[in-house]
Amino acid sequence: MERKKVAFYTLGCKLNFSETSTIARSFTDEGFDRVDFKDSADIYVINTCSVTENADKRFKTIVKQAQKVNPDAFVAAVGCYAQLKPEELAAVDGVDLVLGATEKFKITDYLNDLSKNDYGEVHSCEIEDADFYVGSYSIGDRTRAFLKVQDGCDYKCTYCTIPLARGISRSDTMKNVLKNAKEISEKGIKEIVLTGVNIGDYGKGEFGNKKHEHTFLDLVSELDKVNGIERLRISSIEPNLLKNETIDLVAKSRAFVPHFHIPLQSGSNTLLKKMKRRYMRELYVDRVTKIKATMPHACIGVDVIVGFPGETDELFLETYNFLNELDISYLHVFTYSERDNTEAADFDGVVPKNIRAKRSKMLRGLSAKKRRAYYESQIGSDRTVLFESENKEGYIHGFTENYIKVKTPWNPELVNTLHQVNLNKIDDDGLVRFDFVESFSV
Missing domain, CATH: 2.40.50 (OB fold (Dihydrolipoamide Acetyltransferase, E2P))
Known part of the structure; x- marks a missing residue:
């Protein structure tokens, strides 16, 4: 009997990529052959994202792409958007199956019947049920792998749907993370990027309980000892969770590289409070200063949101000037988009979309300037x-x-x-x- 073919498409973050790889391995174990998304497959699995409005729109385009290649293929949607708005996805023409946060890793259990449905079948859960942990890592190319160490988030940022899509903060066991890291190194991959929703929170909520058996510092200390891994990179860590001890460990480390990606979101304390972030800009300056004092050549990337409700011209310029003066290397600029069931969606002071676009362009220009200055500072090294x-x-x-x-x-x-x-x-x-x-x- 001819083996069935499956193809995958991933939207969104590194964490999604690591989880797609794990889901793909479960298909391989069940006797499926994995093919490229551009090729004809019996099943197309789309791992969705809900962080921006654009990700929602792209989903429909990707479903159409799959149907164009094989109109009879079975199309399944998993991931954050599938958890937040399962009925909306199920109603998209061509979608046959929608799986929420607790079901996505069991997708092969739902594939006894691959006939097309008039309306997508939904298996989702209340997000409170997503209190268990599934370890994942991705091997997309030969050089680096994304290793998931943590999932979910207990923060209540007013713009963010991630806690609604992924549930409470919970961590993998140290033993399992180290096992996965060794497996990756044995495949000849030289670099591991640690990923999660809020990785600085590692050790909290191991399998749903609130026992702090290990900390993020414990984790990086142990990973640094794994033989065969040439490089370890911390993908993104909240400024209030990036401790001096972690910075010092990276500075002295065998494998951790001098690269930090630290979300800021706004350079205005007024807006940071409205966003319900857990720090003020002064702490951010302190973290950047500490890193640069310890590792002058370190790269520091920054996430920033433009167009948040209440962002006046003055408050935007506060952010722009703050970033301009800060010793950072590049920016990831996100244009604010309203998300259902978030506090910020009901805030006053909505910024017109053309103003959001203009501010985004200004910050992207600043990012190019910062990157160039950083590169120039490294010439000769x-x-x-x-x-x-x-x-x-x-x-x-x-x-x-x-x-x-x-x-x-x-x-x-x-x-x-x-x-x-x-x-x-x-x-x-x-x-x-x-x-x-x-x-x-x-």
């Missing part, structure tokens, strides 16, 4: 590059430990290898270019 697997217009790309993107003429032998190089010039496209004359393998 020796750094280690991990090369990726793609040939892009005759070049191979890679990232230094402190997250500078570099390129050199394509050479397939460099794929998934580490090399020490001297960063000597910035090319016209803004990347650091070097020629392999004085480099040597690590």
